[in-house]
Amino acid sequence: MARIDLDLAHSYLPDPQQDADYALLPLQMSFEDGGAYALLGPSGCGKTTMLNIMSGLLAPSRGSVKFDGEDVTQRSPQQRNIAQVFQFPVIYDTMTVADNLAFPLRNRRMPEAQIRKRVGEIAEMLELSGQLNRRAADLAADAKQKISLGRGLVRPDVSAVLFDEPLTVIDPHLKWQLRRKLKQIHHELKLTLIYVTHDQVEALTFADQVMVMTRGQAVQVGSADALFERPQHTFVGHFIGSPGMNFLPARTVGGKLEVAGRTLALPPNLGLPDGELKLGIRPEYVALTTADDTAALPVTVVQALDIGTHVLLTGQCAGSDLKIKARLSPELAAPQRGDTVWLRVLEAHTCFYKNEELIP
Amino acid sequence: MELTLEGISKKVGAQPWLYAMNLAPKRDAVTVLLGATQAGKTSLMRIMAGLDTPTQGSVKVDGKDVTGMPVRERNVAMVYQQFINYPSLRVADNIASPLKLRGEKNIDQRVRALASRLHIETLLDRYPAELSGGQQQRVALARALAKGAPLMLLDEPLVNLDYKLREELREELTQLFAAGDSTVIYATTEPGEALLLGGYTAVMDAGELLQYGPTAEVFHAPQSLRVARAFSDPPMNLLGAAAVTLGVQLNSGPALAISLPPETAKNLTANLTVGVRASALRLQARDGDVALPGVVELAEISGSDTFVHLTTGVGEVVAQLTGVHYFGLGAPLTLHLSPAQVYVFDAQGALLVAPKRPGGP
Numbered sequence: 001m002a003r004i005d006l007d008l009a010h011s012y013l014p015d016p017q018q019d020a021d022y023a024l025l026p027l028q029m030s031f032e033d034g035g036a037y038a039l040l041g042p043s044g045c046g047k048t049t050m051l052n053i054m055s056g057l058l059a060p061s062r063g064s065v066k067f068d069g070e071d072v073t074q075r076s077p078q079q080r081n082i083a084q085v086f087q088f089p090v091i092y093d094t095m096t097v098a099d100n101l102a103f104p105l106r107n108r109r110m111p112e113a114q115i116r117k118r119v120g121e122i123a124e125m126l127e128l129s130g131q132l133n134r135r136a137a138d139l140a141a142d143a144k145q146k147i148s149l150g151r152g153l154v155r156p157d158v159s160a161v162l163f164d165e166p167l168t169v170i171d172p173h174l175k176w177q178l179r180r181k182l183k184q185i186h187h188e189l190k191l192t193l194i195y196v197t198h199d200q201v202e203a204l205t206f207a208d209q210v211m212v213m214t215r216g217q218a219v220q221v222g223s224a225d226a227l228f229e230r231p232q233h234t235f236v237g238h239f240i241g242s243p244g245m246n247f248l249p250a251r252t253v254g255g256k257l258e259v260a261g262r263t264l265a266l267p268p269n270l271g272l273p274d275g276e277l278k279l280g281i282r283p284e285y286v287a288l289t290t291a292d293d294t295a296a297l298p299v300t301v302v303q304a305l306d307i308g309t310h311v312l313l314t315g316q317c318a319g320s321d322l323k324i325k326a327r328l329s330p331e332l333a334a335p336q337r338g339d340t341v342w343l344r345v346l347e348a349h350t351c352f353y354k355n356e357e358l359i360p
Numbered sequence: 361m362e363l364t365l366e367g368i369s370k371k372v373g374a375q376p377w378l379y380a381m382n383l384a385p386k387r388d389a390v391t392v393l394l395g396a397t398q399a400g401k402t403s404l405m406r407i408m409a410g411l412d413t414p415t416q417g418s419v420k421v422d423g424k425d426v427t428g429m430p431v432r433e434r435n436v437a438m439v440y441q442q443f444i445n446y447p448s449l450r451v452a453d454n455i456a457s458p459l460k461l462r463g464e465k466n467i468d469q470r471v472r473a474l475a476s477r478l479h480i481e482t483l484l485d486r487y488p489a490e491l492s493g494g495q496q497q498r499v500a501l502a503r504a505l506a507k508g509a510p511l512m513l514l515d516e517p518l519v520n521l522d523y524k525l526r527e528e529l530r531e532e533l534t535q536l537f538a539a540g541d542s543t544v545i546y547a548t549t550e551p552g553e554a555l556l557l558g559g560y561t562a563v564m565d566a567g568e569l570l571q572y573g574p575t576a577e578v579f580h581a582p583q584s585l586r587v588a589r590a591f592s593d594p595p596m597n598l599l600g601a602a603a604v605t606l607g608v609q610l611n612s613g614p615a616l617a618i619s620l621p622p623e624t625a626k627n628l629t630a631n632l633t634v635g636v637r638a639s640a641l642r643l644q645a646r647d648g649d650v651a652l653p654g655v656v657e658l659a660e661i662s663g664s665d666t667f668v669h670l671t672t673g674v675g676e677v678v679a680q681l682t683g684v685h686y687f688g689l690g691a692p693l694t695l696h697l698s699p700a701q702v703y704v705f706d707a708q709g710a711l712l713v714a715p716k717r718p719g720g721p
Contacts, residue, residue: 044492176658306579308580
């Protein structure tokens with residue numbers, strides 16, 4: 001196991017000129033020994049490039065990769081002692097489940113007695129014990145993927161285990177159980193695990209620290225809580241949460257906030273600079289209120305959709321074409337289309353952004 | 361247009377794919393076909409389109425029987441899971457193709473208008489292969505809309521896209537459908553998607569049509585356990601129970617004070633199933649709540665919600681909590697539940713009691 005330090009940039013072009021030429025913009029990141037991390041972002045954000053650089057399938061065009069302080073930038077995945085699990089099962093169909101799990105250990109010439117013990121432990125954790133003597137070919141897709149996971153986790157001496165969307169082939173009903181297994185295994189084996197996905201649930205559930213990426217840039221590294229409550233970048237506010245954060249263009253003048261043609265009183269000691277900014281508030285925190293609330297905007301209801309667990313309100317701010325979404329309790333009577341309602345947008349969870357970055 | 365399916369069934373060999381069903385999707389609105397894979401959604405859509413003929417029954421369009429009429433003689437637009445475009449045509453020509461086929465005028469202008477509604481106006485000169493998945497599906501949707509067909513069939517059109525793209529495109533689609541120009545049939549496996557599309561929902565399972573009605577109504581009052589299972593995500597918690605004097609007694613669990621239908625109450629019927637939606641379980645108790653102590657198996661975090669899986673004395677349950685919550689694996693946790701928010705199903709799986717909802721019936 002190792003601590004991994006990245007200080008690098010990567011372009012697939014020979015002579016990159018501008019930001020858009022980079023698959024990964026310059027970044028520094030440390031993965032602590034034994035941590036559970038996720039790289040999260042839409043397709044094309046650079047997360048797979050980053051994974052390939054860590055595993056050694058790709059050398060960065062600039063900078064270095066260090067394992068426990070040692071420069072491994074030019075080393076192969078074997079030399080780095082990395083285990084990988086891919087989207088689709090990579091196993092030997094003709095071998096038994098036990099031999100599949102033992103394969104990475106036999107390659108490393110571990111004594112047979114130790115191999116049996118380790119294979120037994122991993123099979124137990126993944127609930128494969130009953131199938132150890134069956135041929136892998138006879139198993140269903142999700143059991144095969146469990147073998148792949150097991151092969152990734154079986155070696156106790158790996159620097160890190162890298163997962164590339166490993167639950168893609170798993171039936172939705174079984175996903176949570178495998179997520180639970182992975183968490184449990186991380187807890188018990190204390191391996192450094194790095195998980196790449198475009199699925200927010202997968203990332204936030206699995207990892208202690210999630211790196212959110214967009215356009216080759218890591219815009220925030222943080223816990224699920226931090227990404228939800230205090231997005232450091234508007235992209236994080238938009239990408240995490242469903243629907244994402246509302247962003248309203250606003251202006252601060254002498255302790256007051258102008259938004260959608262209205263002036264709202266800002267709480268003191270907020271210390272916002274005067275000028276243009278964006279107000280960010282999650283639909284979960286927008287609340288129905290009354291006209292005398294000085295932290296609220298009048299909004300015309302465009303749609304109030306009963307989504308079962310909540311009412312999802314889409315409104316248009318009076319006197320502007322700004323749209324705002326609110327997720328309201330189903331226990332309140334839902335407003336109707338065309339109604340004017342007052343929505344509170346300034347409260348403890350409201351964030352402010354300048355040039356897409358959070359104002360601390 | 362008005363589409364009516366009367367006594368439709370489909371067999372392939374001896375194998376029934378669709379059991380006899382009647383369905384009259386609401387005219388010029390969206391009807392969601394909701395069901396797991398193999399539920400029969402695609403088979404039904406192929407019959408609606410005229411790509412297949414039913415083994416029995418008839419398809420009517422505005423009252424006229426069109427059962428044997430082939431697809432090219434009908435006016436139907438279809439969008440599939442896979443992004444299907446003409447690879448050798450630029451985006452503009454892809455969108456224009458149905459208009460050209462009919463020899464229409466002002467094609468350029470109309471292509472531009474459609475492209476801008478789907479935010480692909482800057483891509484008109486590109487070829488499909490140069491586009492991302494989301495952009496390709498937008499082109500396919502624009503072409504389907506260009507057809508201006510009174511019946512639009514969409515078979516899981518967003519399933520191959522990232523979730524944020526799906527969210528964005530779904531919202532745009534709902535706005536387009538809201539114009540009420542076509543009768544839209546939209547197949548999905550996701551209960552959440554059905555709720556976000558609104559409109560009407562037909563729940564299907566294993567070749568059967570189980571229930572049809574306004575989407576929120578079907579969700580809030582599923583007529584059977586099968587509908588409740590199909591129309592819940594996370595799955596509705598289903599707990600064994602028996603009728604007792606004051607309501608129902610959960611098997612190896614607490615009693616809930618609810619008023620049952622007189623027959624069930626009088627006979628103290630056993631073999632009942634109590635259904636509890638994940639969102640009806642809370643961390644804080646309110647007056648009259650019943651406690652369900654348990655142990656955390658996993659907390660799944662989506663950002664907006666946390667889904668806590670718990671082992672309790674009455675079985676495994678899952679709770680949906682707003683926002684981000686952390687729970688250690690194996691940590692003790694007590695959830696609370698209001699008897700007024702549960703469903704009760706009889707031994708045959710028919711709905712006996714549904715929770716009352718504000719503004720609802």
